[in-house]
Amino acid sequence: MPELPEVETVKRTLNQLVKGKEIDHVTVNLARIIQRPDDIDQFAFMLAGQTIQGVERRGKFLRILLDDLVLVSHLRMEGRYGVYDSSEPVEKHTHVIFHFKDGTELRYKDVRQFGTMHLFQPGEELNMPPLSKLGLEPLDADFTVEKFQAALAGKTTKIKAVLLNQAYVVGIGNIYVDESLFRAGIHPEQLTNTLTDEQFQALHQAVVATLSESVEVGGSSIKSYVNGQGEMGMFQHQLKIYGRQNQPCQSCGTLIEKSVVGGRGTHFCPVCQSIKP
Numbered sequence: 569m570p571e572l573p574e575v576e577t578v579k580r581t582l583n584q585l586v587k588g589k590e591i592d593h594v595t596v597n598l599a600r601i602i603q604r605p606d607d608i609d610q611f612a613f614m615l616a617g618q619t620i621q622g623v624e625r626r627g628k629f630l631r632i633l634l635d636d637l638v639l640v641s642h643l644r645m646e647g648r649y650g651v652y653d654s655s656e657p658v659e660k661h662t663h664v665i666f667h668f669k670d671g672t673e674l675r676y677k678d679v680r681q682f683g684t685m686h687l688f689q690p691g692e693e694l695n696m697p698p699l700s701k702l703g704l705e706p707l708d709a710d711f712t713v714e715k716f717q718a719a720l721a722g723k724t725t726k727i728k729a730v731l732l733n734q735a736y737v738v739g740i741g742n743i744y745v746d747e748s749l750f751r752a753g754i755h756p757e758q759l760t761n762t763l764t765d766e767q768f769q770a771l772h773q774a775v776v777a778t779l780s781e782s783v784e785v786g787g788s789s790i791k792s793y794v795n796g797q798g799e800m801g802m803f804q805h806q807l808k809i810y811g812r813q814n815q816p817c818q819s820c821g822t823l824i825e826k827s828v829v830g831g832r833g834t835h836f837c838p839v840c841q842s843i844k845p
């Protein structure tokens with residue numbers, strides 16, 4: 569699944585590739601991708617003649633800003649955008665095509681068909697599902713340790729499960745949670761309300777650093793994720809804990825363990841990440 573750094577990379581790539589392009593018409597080949605409005609003809613009708621003013625991100629959602637609409641798009645498991653010339657053959661599993669006036673096309677391809685698109689009036693999207701229930705944005709400048717700690721304060725569940733919950737902090741998926749907890753020296757099963765101020769500080773720093781670094785290298789996930797320009801991501805080379813079970817910890821040499829926390833495969837070093845009393 570693309571995680572926040574991958575979606576950030578898609579956002580930046582789309583800004584380079586489609587900003588300023590005017591939509592001539594839209595083809596929808598799979599109605600279930602379009603969640604709002606209900607009617608795909610209405611969806612296509614509303615988008616015709618709109619120009620892409622820019623692409624922003626909220627959590628793992630893309631916000632494609634148009635003249636007087638906002639298209640909220642989630643890639644879910646396998647969704648991908650690509651820009652093609654209209655003469656290029658349309659690949660299998662291409663479900664939505666934005667045909668631009670300049671003869672190029674933005675194509676949305678999704679083998680698993682879990683991706684979604686919602687169309688809103690500008691501003692409306694932030695106050696309605698799916699964006700309205702999202703928590704803090706970890707790459708925003710105002711994501712302070714105080715806000716982070718306040719959002720998580722008093723939770724009696726395991727820290728890993730809390731970090732995965734998008735209602736508190738958005739966009740830290742399974743890989744980045746494991747990496748952040750390792751970096752902060754916190755056991756994934758430590759109960760959130762037992763974290764000390766120092767641990768919150770270390771975790772905040774680890775989350776921001778882990779996400780920022782992976783945005784910088786272009787973002788990737790373990791699967792062969794390809795960004796909007798067809799480039800493979802690089803982040804898997806930098807993973808210190810995720811997917812490294814039974815390999816020595818890079819800090820202490822202890823074999824990395826794997827368990828299941830919050831229903832997700834979880835990697836940790838039993839020495840560097842012991843539960844603090």
Ligand SMILES: [Zn+2]
Binds near residue numbers: 821
């Ligand atoms: Zn270790």
